Amino acid sequence: MPVGQVFLDPPDDRSGKQAVLIQSSGDIYSDGSLRDFEHGSRYLKSVLSFIGVERIETIYMESMDKGAAQAEARRLEALKEASLAVQRLSL
Numbered sequence: 001m002p003v004g005q006v007f008l009d010p011p012d013d014r015s016g017k018q019a020v021l022i023q024s025s026g027d028i029y030s031d032g033s034l035r036d037f038e039h040g041s042r043y044l045k046s047v048l049s050f051i052g053v054e055r056i057e058t059i060y061m062e063s064m065d066k067g068a069a070q071a072e073a074r075r076l077e078a079l080k081e082a083s084l085a086v087q088r089l090s091l
Helices: 032-037 040-050 068-090
Strands: 017-024 053-061
Touching: 017 040, 017 068, 040 053, 053 068
Parallel strands: 017 053
Antiparallel strands: none
16 A cells, blocks of 8 residues: 555455454453443454444453453353354344
8 A cells, every 4th residue: 555545444345254253351341430441342342443343242251360260150151152152143
């Protein structure tokens, strides 16, 4: 790309794309006092939107460092949520 040229829009052939974004963290960043420190999903949503992904379902697996049993329960819950998200996106 020549110097000074700016890429503004993704090609049209990428429109209509969908994604399920699953993010894991040791604490709770999606809500509460740590919300301003959550950058992962916001960044990935921006990147995915830029390349033409129009529908993004986000699943948070939070508090994963609170013990193995709780982490496994949250992982299984997230798998169920992901399955439902895929079904919603398939409509």
